[in-house]
Each structure stands twice: as C-alpha cells, then as structure tokens.
Amino acid sequence: MEGLSHKAESPPRGQEAAVTAVEARGVTKVFGGGNDAVIALDAVSIAIRENEFFTLLGPSGCGKTTLLRLIAGFDHPTGGNIVLYGEDISPLPPYKRPVNTVFQNYALFPHMTVAENIGFGLSMLGRPKAEIDDTVDAMLRLVRMEELKNRRTSQISGGQQQRVALARALAPRPKVLLLDEPLSALDFKLRKEMQIELKRLQHETGITFIFVTHDQEEALTMSDRLAVMSQGRILQVGSPREIYDHPADHFVADFIGETNFIDAEIQQVEADAVTIRLPSEKTVRTPLPEDFQPRKQVSLAVRPEHADLTRQPAEGQLSGTLENVVYFGTGTNYFVRLPDGSEFVVRVANRGEGNGDYRVGDELGIAFSANAIQLLRD
Amino acid sequence: MRNGVLGNRQPSGLEIEARRQTVRNYLLLCTPALLLLLLAASGPLLIVVVYSFLEPGEYSGVVWRFSGEAWFNVLFSRDIFDDTVSLADAHLTILWRSVRLSLLTTLLAFLLGFPTAYFIATRPASQRPMWLFLITIPFWTNLLIRTFAIMEVIRNEGILNTLLQALGLIDSPIQILYTDTAVTIGMVYVYLPLMVLPLYAAMERLDFRLVEAGYDLYASRWQVLRKVIIPLVKPGIVAGTILVFVPSLGAYVTPRVLGGGKNMMLGNLIELQFGQGRNWPLGAALSMTLLVIVAIALAYYVRSASKSDAND
Numbered sequence: 001m002e003g004l005s006h007k008a009e010s011p012p013r014g015q016e017a018a019v020t021a022v023e024a025r026g027v028t029k030v031f032g033g034g035n036d037a038v039i040a041l042d043a044v045s046i047a048i049r050e051n052e053f054f055t056l057l058g059p060s061g062c063g064k065t066t067l068l069r070l071i072a073g074f075d076h077p078t079g080g081n082i083v084l085y086g087e088d089i090s091p092l093p094p095y096k097r098p099v100n101t102v103f104q105n106y107a108l109f110p111h112m113t114v115a116e117n118i119g120f121g122l123s124m125l126g127r128p129k130a131e132i133d134d135t136v137d138a139m140l141r142l143v144r145m146e147e148l149k150n151r152r153t154s155q156i157s158g159g160q161q162q163r164v165a166l167a168r169a170l171a172p173r174p175k176v177l178l179l180d181e182p183l184s185a186l187d188f189k190l191r192k193e194m195q196i197e198l199k200r201l202q203h204e205t206g207i208t209f210i211f212v213t214h215d216q217e218e219a220l221t222m223s224d225r226l227a228v229m230s231q232g233r234i235l236q237v238g239s240p241r242e243i244y245d246h247p248a249d250h251f252v253a254d255f256i257g258e259t260n261f262i263d264a265e266i267q268q269v270e271a272d273a274v275t276i277r278l279p280s281e282k283t284v285r286t287p288l289p290e291d292f293q294p295r296k297q298v299s300l301a302v303r304p305e306h307a308d309l310t311r312q313p314a315e316g317q318l319s320g321t322l323e324n325v326v327y328f329g330t331g332t333n334y335f336v337r338l339p340d341g342s343e344f345v346v347r348v349a350n351r352g353e354g355n356g357d358y359r360v361g362d363e364l365g366i367a368f369s370a371n372a373i374q375l376l377r378d
Numbered sequence: 379m380r381n382g383v384l385g386n387r388q389p390s391g392l393e394i395e396a397r398r399q400t401v402r403n404y405l406l407l408c409t410p411a412l413l414l415l416l417l418a419a420s421g422p423l424l425i426v427v428v429y430s431f432l433e434p435g436e437y438s439g440v441v442w443r444f445s446g447e448a449w450f451n452v453l454f455s456r457d458i459f460d461d462t463v464s465l466a467d468a469h470l471t472i473l474w475r476s477v478r479l480s481l482l483t484t485l486l487a488f489l490l491g492f493p494t495a496y497f498i499a500t501r502p503a504s505q506r507p508m509w510l511f512l513i514t515i516p517f518w519t520n521l522l523i524r525t526f527a528i529m530e531v532i533r534n535e536g537i538l539n540t541l542l543q544a545l546g547l548i549d550s551p552i553q554i555l556y557t558d559t560a561v562t563i564g565m566v567y568v569y570l571p572l573m574v575l576p577l578y579a580a581m582e583r584l585d586f587r588l589v590e591a592g593y594d595l596y597a598s599r600w601q602v603l604r605k606v607i608i609p610l611v612k613p614g615i616v617a618g619t620i621l622v623f624v625p626s627l628g629a630y631v632t633p634r635v636l637g638g639g640k641n642m643m644l645g646n647l648i649e650l651q652f653g654q655g656r657n658w659p660l661g662a663a664l665s666m667t668l669l670v671i672v673a674i675a676l677a678y679y680v681r682s683a684s685k686s687d688a689n690d
C-alpha cells in the first residue's frame with residue numbers, strides 16, 4: 001500500500017495565490033410552488049478558482065444543470081448570490097455575463113455555417129470584422145476543424161459538432177466556460193479523445209472550466225478539483241485524490257468507486273481526531289471529516305484496494321470466510337463474509353506472479369493500515 | 379472534399395432502377411389527388427379562361443363568339459361617344475388599392491400574429507391546445523356575421539366611439555366605417571388566425587435552446603429575434619404571409635360591408651361584373667389578371683425568400 005498522506009494533497013498549480021473566479025453564496029433554487037415545489041438547489045455555497053478545471057459530479061437530477069444555468073444567467077436564484085470575480089452578477093441577463101456555455105446537445109445554429117457559428121459571439125459584441133475573421137480562424141485551428149469552415153452544422157458529425165460548440169463558446173474568450181455533460185452524447189472512443197482534447201484546450205486557453213458530468217471516472221481523471229452533489233446539496237469539494245481516498249460521507253464513498261462500510265464505535269474525541277474501536281476490538285486514531293457531529297456509533301469506509309488478505313488473522317484484525325473470487329484481468333476481487341454477516345471486498349492487483357492461492361471457504365484475515373480508514377460524517 | 383467526390387459519383391444501374399421504381403410508386407399513389415385537383419381546380423379555371431375570350435350576353439352569361447374586348451377592357455376604356463381609348467383609371471385605382479390594403483393587412487397581421495404565436499409557443503405544452511382553440515373560435519361564425527360585428531364596433535355610434543367619447547378622449551365620433559382603415563381593420567381581424575397558425579407551427583418546432591445559446595453569446599433580445607428566431611421560423615413567416623396576402627387580394631365581403639360601395643377592391647369589382655355589371659367575360663378576364671398577379675408575386679417572393687436563406 002502506498003503511503004497515503006491524509007488531506008495534505010499537493011495543491012493544483014498556484015493554489016496559494018488562487019483567485020476565486022466564480023462563487024455561489026448560499027444559492028437556493030426552487031422550481032414551481034405549493035405542493036409541486038422542487039428544491040433543485042439547497043443553500044449551495046462553493047468557490048471555484050481561476051484557471052482550474054472544476055467538475056460538478058452527481059447523479060442525474062441532483063441539480064448540476066440548475067447550478068450551471070444560474071451561473072450562465074438563464075435562470076435566477078430563489079435565494080443567494082452568484083459572484084464573478086467579486087462582483088455580484090445575479091441580476092444580470094446572460095448576454096451581459098462574460099461566461100459562455102457548451103450545451104449538452106451543442107445547440108449550434110442550423111442556419112449558419114461552422115465559421116458563422118464560431119464568430120457569432122464576437123459579432124454580437126460588435127467586434128470589427130477583421131478581428132472576428134482572425135479569431136474564427138484561430139479557433140478552427142485550435143479545435144482542428146479548418147477544412148470544415150464553410151460547412152453547415154447539419155453536415156458534420158457529432159464529434160465535429162462538439163468541437164464547433166467548444167470553439168464557439170471559447171471564441172469570445174469568456175472568463176469562465178460552462179460545460180454541461182458535453183461528452184455524454186459521444187461514443188466511448190470519441191469520449192476518451194475529447195476528454196484529452198478538453199484538458200488540452202483548458203491548458204492552452206487558461207480559461208476556468210466548470211464541467212458537469214455524472215460519470216465519476218470522467219470526473220476523477222479530468223478535474224483539478226471536483227464537487228460531489230446529491231439532492232441539491234454539495235457534499236464534498238476537493239481534488240480527485242482527496243475525494244476518492246477520503247470521502248467525507250456515505251453517499252460520496254458509495255457514489256465514487258467501490259467501498260466497504262464498517263460500523264464502529266467512538267471511544268475518545270479530540271480536537272481534530274478521534275479514537276475508534278473496530279468490530280475486531282482494535283482501536284485506531286483517525287482524523288475527523290469536516291462538519292462531523294460527534295456521536296457513539298459511526299460508519300467507516302475502506303476502499304477494496306486499500307486492504308489486503310492474510311492467511312492467519314492476526315490479533316485485532318477483521319477476519320471472515322472467503323465466499324467468492326472474481327478475477328478481472330488487472331486484479332482479483334475477494335469477497336469475504338464477516339462474522340456480523342456483512343461482506344468485505346478486498347481487491348488485489350494482478351502483479352503477474354500469481355496471487356496467494358486463496359480458496360473459497362478459507363478463513364482469512366483482512367489487513368489495512370490506519371490511513372486507509374475514512375471516518376464518515378453520516 | 380469527400381462531399382465533392384460523392385457529389386460526382388455516378389449512380390449504379392441498380393440504384394437507377396430502384397429510383398425509377400420509387401418514382402412509379404409515388405405517381406400511382408398520387409393519382410386520386412391529381413385527378414381531383416384536375417377536375418376541381420383546373421376545370422373551372424379553364425372555363426374562366428374560355429369565358430374571358432367570349433362576348434357578354436345581354437342579361438348575363440356569355441355569347442359563344444370570340445372576342446378580345448374583355449381583356450382590352452381590363453386596362454383600357456373606350457369612350458362610348460368618340461371611341462377614344464384611355465387607360466381604365468377606375469380599374470387601376472382599384473388594383474392599386476387592393477395591393478396596398480393587402481400588403482398593409484399582411485404586415486399588420488404579421489406584427490400582431492408574431493408575438494401571439496410566440497406567446498402560445500412558449501406556454502407549457504399542456505396549455506397550448508387551449509390557446510390554439512381560442513385562436514380558432516372566430517372560424518366558428520360566418521364571415522358575414524363577424525364582419526357586421528366589426529361594423530358594430532367601429533361605426534359612429536358603435537362601441538369604440540362611445541367608449542372614447544365617454545373617456546373624454548374625443549369630442550365627436552371618428553369616422554372609421556366606410557374608409558380604407560375600416561377595410562384594413564376588418565381584413566386583419568379576419569385573416570389573423572391564418573397568420574398565427576403557421577407561425578405557431580414553426581415556432582413550436584423551434585429549439586429554444588438555440589435562443590438561450592444566442593443570449594449566452596451576447597445577443598440582446600432584439601438581436602436574438604433578428605439573428606436566431608426569425609431565420610429559424612422563416613418557413614412559417616413565408617406560409618403565413620402567403621395565406622394572408624392571397625385571400626386579402628381577392629377579398630370581397632369585408633371591403634363591401636366595411637368599405638361601403640365606394641372603397642371597392644378587386645374582389646368587389648369582379649363580383650360586380652358577374653352581378654349588376656352583367657359582363658361575365660370582363661369578370662373572367664379580371665379574375666385571370668388577379669390570378670396572374672398572385673402567381674408572379676408568389677414566385678418572386680418564394681424565390682427571394684429561399685435565396686436570402688442560402689446567403690444567411
């Protein structure tokens with residue numbers, strides 16, 4: 001197991017001097033009224049830094065699109081403010097916000113050519129024609145679409161439309177680019193290509209990207225930081241590593257990757273750490289997650305790949321009966337039934353030298369370091 | 379580039395045969411409709427053409443003798459005493475008034491109909507049938523009765539003038555009835571649904587995310603309207619303006635009731651020839667003139683509309 005440093009992840013470039021680009025301050029959005037009222041966002045507060053690739057991750061219906069639409073200005077918050085570089089932009093219409101959107105279905109203008117689509121924003125801003133032409137050419141080069149300049153948008157493929165949508169949104173050089181599940185309509189291979197392309201574009205343009213996805217793998221591989229959302233709330237914000245290795249609550253741990261949940265008891269509470277007793281009677285000290293409400297019974301999360309199997313259960317180790325072995329190429333999942341009836345999965349990476357010869361029915365010990373244990377908020 | 383290669387590709391024999399087969403099937407399926415059109419539209423039209431080249435009967439109808447007199451009379455008039463030929467001023471005035479009022483009607487119907495259609499198209503899907511239903515209510519009543527209702531509103535002792543006087547906005551009634559204004563009001567009222575319905579059909583298909591994309595890309599409301607909405611609903615605008623302009627040009631009930639006897643339009647003039655005028659050939663020639671004007675105007679309009687579409 002690699003050394004897992006707790007919460008001291010190296011910050012994304014230049015965090016010390018990080019300027020906040022977009023901020024949501026206690027933003028609430030309610031759709032409808034009376035009995036049909038839907039609380040799409042519930043007092044959401046979040047600060048997105050300049051130049052970062054920030055992802056909003058969450059299951060469908062959790063309010064990601066709503067938050068983007070509030071930032072773009074298509075909808076207005078029921079409560080709270082949207083702040084752009086310190087200025088409250090909540091009352092501004094979309095055309096007065098230096099923010100552009102890449103729509104989920106691209107929303108390219110069908111009555112215009114590729115070049116006209118890309119130049120639209122600048123021409124609405126009243127820029128001189130020469131400048132528009134130059135920028136359009138530069139954008140076409142940036143997204144590698146030079147040859148299709150004069151095509152109608154109905155005459156190009158989905159992946160190409162995606163590039164045009166990106167170029168169109170980037171051409172006016174917005175302060176922030178909003179991307180609402182831009183890759184969800186693409187097939188697997190194209191999606192992988194576009195993920196790399198998006199990272200490149202963000203790097204080359206230096207524009208702050210706010211990217212929405214419900215795909216956890218996409219979020220982990222692409223983001224500088226991400227926010228995990230559920231039911232109109234933001235549950236945790238952090239780097240992919242912080243979120244994956246140290247999920248703050250049950251939902252985050254469950255939604256991202258696979259997790260074993262263990263019930264435990266708190267023995268002693270200190271300022272920023274607690275001592276907990278595992279079901280195996282062993283006690284460990286672990287840091288507290290944010291907003292932790294001290295109580296006796298708690299849940300712990302341990303990632304399957306952060307645990308290991310041992311032949312002889314040592315003193316204080318969890319142990320159980322091996323029930324199932326699933327081999328999947330890069331590794332093997334061992335399903336161990338614990339004495340309390342719960343199941344614990346241990347994932348062992350395939351190192352090419354043959355794994356310890358465990359058989360269904362064996363009594364095995366489960367080993368993990370204190371660092372692998374994440375105390376959950378709920 | 380790939381497109382160019384495909385564009386020049388020669389279809390194979392099999393493809394040509396398949397295409398022929400398709401065309402044959404289409405023709406077969408079209409036959410009943412074509413027959414109906416031929417009998418119901420071309421038949422009467424042919425009769426009108428033939429009548430326009432005959433001599434008028436003494437009381438009505440035609441005498442089966444060839445004559446170009448009716449066509450001559452469309453544009454010129456011959457003095458009954460000294461046979462001098464001059465332009466038929468009355469006809470030209472009526473033609474000009476018809477075209478002018480029809481254009482005005484179309485413009486006003488568009489200015490009123492566009493926001494109306496937009497309003498309906500932006501209602502929640504569940505409410506739209508109700509609004510459309512309201513739009514079609516006037517169709518339930520006979521045109522003549524509706525026209526008399528308008529008359530009741532605008533005449534000197536009518537609702538409008540009474541109201542304005544009661545509010546102290548005017549001292550004496552405004553003469554609206556029996557003016558071109560009255561005819562225009564009446565025609566806009568009558569033909570408005572014909573503008574709203576095709577506009578609505580186009581707007582309902584409009585992807586409102588494109589409107590949002592326009593706003594997102596710094597277009598103001600006015601710019602979104604001009605650069606995004608209007609180009610996208612253009613087929614509806616073309617259909618609506620044709621549906622209003624063409625019947626306006628031939629309208630005769632509304633101009634007759636609201637315009638009185640004096641503010642005649644082409645429709646009234648034609649009707650007059652078949653009625654009191656007892657000059658069927660002239661009526662037929664005037665009808666054909668109207669038809670040709672409409673056909674030319676439409677051909678020109680549709681062509682320029684699709685041309686500017688390609689330039690956009």
Ligand SMILES: Nc1ncnc2c1ncn2[C@@H]1O[C@H](COP(=O)(O)OP(=O)(O)O)[C@@H](O)[C@H]1O
Pocket residue numbers: 031032038039040058059060061062063064065066067
């Ligand atoms: N215009 C709207 N009217 C009513 N409810 C809405 C509207 N837009 C979104 N919602 C509701 O708000 C919640 C969040 O939606 P959304 O932001 O689209 O979620 P996501 O993008 O994460 O899938 C959902 O329950 C959705 O049904």
Ligand SMILES: [Mg+2]
Pocket residue numbers: 061064065066
């Ligand atoms: Mg969404």
